[in-house]
Amino acid sequence: MALAIGDRAPAFNLPGVDGRNYALADFAGKRALAIIWSCNHCPMVVRYEDRMVELQRDYADRGVQVVAINSNDVARYPDDSFERMVERAREKRFNFPYLRDETQQVARAYGPAVTPEVFLFDAERKLVYHGRIDDNPDDPSAVRRRDLREALDALLAGAPIATAETNAVGCGVKWK
Amino acid sequence: MNDPDTRTADAEGLARARRLVERRLERYLRRSRYRLFPDEMVVRSLVTRLARNLLERGRQYCPCRKVAGDRDADRPNICPCRSHRDEIARDGHCECRLFVSQEFAERHGRIQAADER
Numbered sequence: 001m002a003l004a005i006g007d008r009a010p011a012f013n014l015p016g017v018d019g020r021n022y023a024l025a026d027f028a029g030k031r032a033l034a035i036i037w038s039c040n041h042c043p044m045v046v047r048y049e050d051r052m053v054e055l056q057r058d059y060a061d062r063g064v065q066v067v068a069i070n071s072n073d074v075a076r077y078p079d080d081s082f083e084r085m086v087e088r089a090r091e092k093r094f095n096f097p098y099l100r101d102e103t104q105q106v107a108r109a110y111g112p113a114v115t116p117e118v119f120l121f122d123a124e125r126k127l128v129y130h131g132r133i134d135d136n137p138d139d140p141s142a143v144r145r146r147d148l149r150e151a152l153d154a155l156l157a158g159a160p161i162a163t164a165e166t167n168a169v170g171c172g173v174k175w176k
Numbered sequence: 177m178n179d180p181d182t183r184t185a186d187a188e189g190l191a192r193a194r195r196l197v198e199r200r201l202e203r204y205l206r207r208s209r210y211r212l213f214p215d216e217m218v219v220r221s222l223v224t225r226l227a228r229n230l231l232e233r234g235r236q237y238c239p240c241r242k243v244a245g246d247r248d249a250d251r252p253n254i255c256p257c258r259s260h261r262d263e264i265a266r267d268g269h270c271e272c273r274l275f276v277s278q279e280f281a282e283r284h285g286r287i288q289a290a291d292e293r
Contacts, residue, residue, distance in 0.1 A: 043225070043239060079242075114273065135217050138224050145217075167215040169222065171240035172263075172271050 002111030002130065005164045009033070009125040010109035014069065014099035015082070017089040022067070022097050024125070031063035032155055033121045034148065036133070037112035038068040038098070040088045041079040042171035045115050047137045049092045052116075055133075055148065056096045062156055066096040071107035072115075072174035080174070104176055114170035118148050120155070128155055131166030193227035197236055201274075204256055210264060211281040213273045222274045226255055240272035 003010075013023040027033050036052060038045050056066040072080040082100045089098045101107055110119055120129035129151035134143045147166050154161045201223070205212065212219050225239030237243050241253040252258035260270035268280035276284070 041242060043242070132217075135221075137221050138228070167213070167218050169218045169273075172267070172269075172273070 002113065003119060003127050005127050005130065007127050009035070009119070009121045009127070010106070012069075012099075012101070012106045012109075014101055014106065016097045016099050017082070017086045017094075018097070022099055027065050027067070029063075030065040031123050032059075032065070032152060033125065034064065034066045034152070035110070035119045035121070036066060036068050037071065037107065037110075037115050037117045037119075037173065039070045039072045039077075039080050039115045039171070039174075040084050041072075041077060042115045044137050044170040048116050048133055049094075051133060051140060053093065053095055059152060060095075064152060064156070068094070068096060068098045069101050069106060070098065070115075071101035071104045071112075073104070073176045074102075075176070077174050107173060107175075112168075112173050114168050114172055116170055117168040120148065120151055122155055128161055129164055132168040135166075137169055189231050190224075190227055193231040194223060197223055197226045197230060200236070208256075208275075209278065210275040211278055213269065213276050214281050214285045218273065222272055238272055239274075 009024055011024045013021055016022050034055070038052075052066060052068065056064075059066075070080055070085055074081050078084075082102075085098055085100060088094075112119075116133060118129065118131060118133060119127060122128050129148065131147060133148045134140075135145040135147065136143045147163060150163070151161045201212070213222075222239050226236040229235065229237040229239070229243070233243060235247075235250070236255050237250060238253045238255050238257045241257070243250050243253070256275065257270070260275055263270045264275060264277050264280075269276040
């Protein structure tokens with residue numbers, strides 16, 4: 001069962017591809033935290049990677065942090081190994097932490113169904129938006145609803161988020 | 177090649193592929209006990225990917241599976257894929273969530289209605 005709007009972000013402490021560990025508390029100073037469940041192999045994720053980098057670039061100076069987490073079962077999907085995560089992050093020049101949730105405990109606490117799937121938290125780490133990044137994985141130029149950006153803009157402006165939940169499109173999280 | 181004629185031809189090809197995918201899905205749904213995921217945007221995205229795979233690779237491979245480029249090895253991943261029934265029985269939906277069980281659709285449909293209020 002996924003987190004509900006208003007729930008607090010469960011704590012985590014996970015290794016990142018840059019060699020350091022990241023805990024939820026490490027982002028305490030951020031006005032917003034967008035945790036995106038991701039992976040290396042899903043064709044849908046691949047379509048969104050550039051947009052994730054752009055998001056971090058566009059919102060970094062407004063106190064927003066993007067974090068990607070990969071919880072997929074490596075035994076069945078070796079493309080999602082930590083080594084491949086390091087390569088992927090380097091290749092796509094990720095400007096956000098990309099973390100490995102080997103035991104899937106964090107995924108079970110948050111409840112993503114697919115990758116990519118967003119959990120956006122406010123400064124108090126309450127969930128304010130959950131779902132997709134936007135409405136068109138295929139063609140960034142044809143996006144009509146930039147759901148995550150709209151939620152971020154509202155959050156940062158102190159305004160209500162018009163659509164707090166959407167359905168994400170992607171590959172199922174690969175549970176053990 | 178990004179001239180208008182090429183783009184038009186691509187768009188027309190994709191539109192034809194979409195219509196073909198949609199007709200195939202409709203036929204399958206009529207004879208199966210499954211439903212489509214109850215979110216138009218999700219379905220539209222998945223159908224677009226299926227159509228692109230049909231256009232570019234010759235078959236409507238599942239949008240969420242890697243295409244190895246080996247026709248025999250990739251055959252099980254032609255939508256509806258070989259594993260979709262087991263996935264739906266276990267999770268209520270197939271891997272990419274195009275096909276869902278009736279129970280999943282009804283449960284999700286109720287949640288959607290509450291959000292739209």
